[in-house]
Amino acid sequence: MLTGNRTIRLAAALTIGIALAIAAAVSSDRIPVLDDLLASSWVPAVILSVLLVGAAVGIALVLPRSRPTSGESTGPEPVIARPTIPEVRRKPAIISIHGLEAQAGCTSLAFNLAVELAAAGLVDGRRPRPICVVRAGPLSSTVGLDPKPFTDYCRSHMAAVGDEVIELAERHPSGCEVLCVADGVLDGHRLRLLSSVLRRFYDVVILDCPPGDRWLIDSAFDASEVSLLVGLPSDESAKAVLPWSDSSWRYGLDARFGLIVNRVSARTSIPELLLAAFANLALIPEDAAAGNALELPWVLRPESRAGRAITELAARLVPDVAAKESSHAA
Amino acid sequence: MPHELIAGLEASAVVLLVLLLVPKLGVDHLRARFSDLHSGRRRWLFDPLLPRGDKRAWNVALDAVDVFEQGVPLYVAGRLAEQRSAQLYLERQGRWGDSPKALLAAHLKGAINEAELHGQLKSRELPLPATKAVAAKVEARPLISVKWWLERQAMAHAMAKPNGDGLGKRARVGPPGEGTKDENEAEDTEEAESATAPRADPTYLRIRTFGRIELLQAGLDHAPELLRKKVLAFIWLYLFVRGLLEPEGRVDRGAFCEEFAPGLSPERQRKRVRDRLDDMFNRDLPTALTSRLITDRTQLRLDLAKCSIDIVRLQEIARHCGAKQGMLSSDLAAEANRVLDETEGEFLPGWEEIETETNGGRGGAAEYVRTLRQVADTARVDIMGALAANHLARQEPRKAIPLLEQALERQPEREDLARRLRAAYLETGQHLRAIEIQKDHALDA
Numbered sequence: 001m002l003t004g005n006r007t008i009r010l011a012a013a014l015t016i017g018i019a020l021a022i023a024a025a026v027s028s029d030r031i032p033v034l035d036d037l038l039a040s041s042w043v044p045a046v047i048l049s050v051l052l053v054g055a056a057v058g059i060a061l062v063l064p065r066s067r068p069t070s071g072e073s074t075g076p077e078p079v080i081a082r083p084t085i086p087e088v089r090r091k092p093a094i095i096s097i098h099g100l101e102a103q104a105g106c107t108s109l110a111f112n113l114a115v116e117l118a119a120a121g122l123v124d125g126r127r128p129r130p131i132c133v134v135r136a137g138p139l140s141s142t143v144g145l146d147p148k149p150f151t152d153y154c155r156s157h158m159a160a161v162g163d164e165v166i167e168l169a170e171r172h173p174s175g176c177e178v179l180c181v182a183d184g185v186l187d188g189h190r191l192r193l194l195s196s197v198l199r200r201f202y203d204v205v206i207l208d209c210p211p212g213d214r215w216l217i218d219s220a221f222d223a224s225e226v227s228l229l230v231g232l233p234s235d236e237s238a239k240a241v242l243p244w245s246d247s248s249w250r251y252g253l254d255a256r257f258g259l260i261v262n263r264v265s266a267r268t269s270i271p272e273l274l275l276a277a278f279a280n281l282a283l284i285p286e287d288a289a290a291g292n293a294l295e296l297p298w299v300l301r302p303e304s305r306a307g308r309a310i311t312e313l314a315a316r317l318v319p320d321v322a323a324k325e326s327s328h329a330a
Numbered sequence: 331m332p333h334e335l336i337a338g339l340e341a342s343a344v345v346l347l348v349l350l351l352v353p354k355l356g357v358d359h360l361r362a363r364f365s366d367l368h369s370g371r372r373r374w375l376f377d378p379l380l381p382r383g384d385k386r387a388w389n390v391a392l393d394a395v396d397v398f399e400q401g402v403p404l405y406v407a408g409r410l411a412e413q414r415s416a417q418l419y420l421e422r423q424g425r426w427g428d429s430p431k432a433l434l435a436a437h438l439k440g441a442i443n444e445a446e447l448h449g450q451l452k453s454r455e456l457p458l459p460a461t462k463a464v465a466a467k468v469e470a471r472p473l474i475s476v477k478w479w480l481e482r483q484a485m486a487h488a489m490a491k492p493n494g495d496g497l498g499k500r501a502r503v504g505p506p507g508e509g510t511k512d513e514n515e516a517e518d519t520e521e522a523e524s525a526t527a528p529r530a531d532p533t534y535l536r537i538r539t540f541g542r543i544e545l546l547q548a549g550l551d552h553a554p555e556l557l558r559k560k561v562l563a564f565i566w567l568y569l570f571v572r573g574l575l576e577p578e579g580r581v582d583r584g585a586f587c588e589e590f591a592p593g594l595s596p597e598r599q600r601k602r603v604r605d606r607l608d609d610m611f612n613r614d615l616p617t618a619l620t621s622r623l624i625t626d627r628t629q630l631r632l633d634l635a636k637c638s639i640d641i642v643r644l645q646e647i648a649r650h651c652g653a654k655q656g657m658l659s660s661d662l663a664a665e666a667n668r669v670l671d672e673t674e675g676e677f678l679p680g681w682e683e684i685e686t687e688t689n690g691g692r693g694g695a696a697e698y699v700r701t702l703r704q705v706a707d708t709a710r711v712d713i714m715g716a717l718a719a720n721h722l723a724r725q726e727p728r729k730a731i732p733l734l735e736q737a738l739e740r741q742p743e744r745e746d747l748a749r750r751l752r753a754a755y756l757e758t759g760q761h762l763r764a765i766e767i768q769k770d771h772a773l774d775a
Binding site (some may be wrong): 011045055073175176182296 | 338355373389399430432437462576588661
């Protein structure tokens, strides 16, 4: 399809060029100025053309184009603007992540952010210890994360969350910890209690917030310093972002929101409405080689475009904790 | 030769030039594409080079089509930019092998085990990943005389205490994950450390931050000199605040540059910080202040050893008083009253003005100062509550009432204080006020 477009485009340019040349030749008889102009300009034109072709040939011979290495994506690269996401300076940093539609990539993003900070971040000369509260789902089940212990804990502790809750979090080899939570188990009150415990033990708390429960969403927003809304370049996300945008502008809270558009590719366009919804925006490119983020996080794959984008995002989002010079960073 | 043919050839030459110059594809975000190539964020200007066959003529034809499609100037510029990007990519690939992420990825893929991962990280002098967070176990007090137990605790604390001045560290807002440990460690040294003994040292700096800023060394106050130069005051006080909030108080130089001069290019930010630090060291500030400034290429910090700092003292006293849960010794009560008097007023007054003059208030420093103001406020309220509890325990409810009223005014959500105030009102026969406070704070009857 793309090759077809290219052929049509080049053929059209050639056709227009030939047509222009014929038209100029025919009309030069009647328009003496044009005749004079052509007579005086063809020599410089030929010389310049030869020089240009020479330059192109020289460059092509001296600087051969680099080819994608094995594992590197061969798809066209989308233009990914540098992220403009609000900074979290508070310690510990608490960040809530909300999806604008199903399968938008909240869990993957939350986990990758946590791994990035744990693997490459630095706090007082040591690696930080982030925790990622993720929703139970297909991603978590593939790596055997079980939401049951936390569910049981909540059933047995109806109105309190003690320090022992951190024992339920699983440690990832990167140093970050993951607490898997089934949908419907957390409510606004419990989230407040949980975050007050987590903030005493961890440097960064990332909450992958399930949709639907307004109280829970509000509590997550209150508990966090920055809320990231994760959407896809689709009309559904554009529609879903509107209420968030309206509320944030109405209450003057837009500086606390960041919109993440996930799976951006060169071939799809992002709805204008989505881009205009928030001033703070970050794009995560689509990654053909991404796979399950919980198995091998994207930020640990050198060839991953999404991993690079998340590294940049982390550096911008939590500058005090994130790596200052990462091997992923440009 | 007919005239039309000659004119046609002439026109063809001009059209060929135009076709060679003008791109025939969409060139949206061209500037961003070049910028990304230059910084290595992007690998190719447009599409990656797809695998081609071995036929040389065919490949030359494909290259010619690329040139024609992009136009020669764009093609040449793109190729040069791609070359730079490829170099950066190769450099990054070269660094990747030694990075903690690569080692971690190898571990996750099963190529190395955890012990090997830690060994390799250590051999590269890289920090190890954080260990699993563990909740501190609260040990039950053995059933022995309280007096003996306190003596043993004090002895254990004295043995564990490192040499030198520990004033600053213990009172700092500890890093997350160590909070519970710090709390346990900090308990129960009977009386506060002597604040006067170390001051015989001429290098000892006494820092007063409440109500007005004072930096006293050997009887000389250096604060007016510092505060006259707002920009230098910002640097010194910012590092001071970070030193209070974090152990060691190391501040990444890049982050500080962004804080100091937000919105400028990194080069200009670094230059501005370098120039101001030169000013500080070379002429503008007394040695008493600059000798505590420790800078290197990556970090800045303020050495807060051999200092007495009023906010640190405030927190220490709050902790000592809080640990007593009731009656205080007369020395501790007197010290608590003295600290309350000394810390009257706002923490770091005039900070907003200094910050606005330096970076237009666009940095995150205000948040740190706000945090410390909250910490100080809470500590003051805790001390007031402890003093009030002391008065109640000594059957002096009238003395407890003003303290509790003042504390509740600052932190009305403190139910423990409201309960004490109600008790004090009841004991002094002010039943209506007791009922009022009960209603206001929804206390149980």
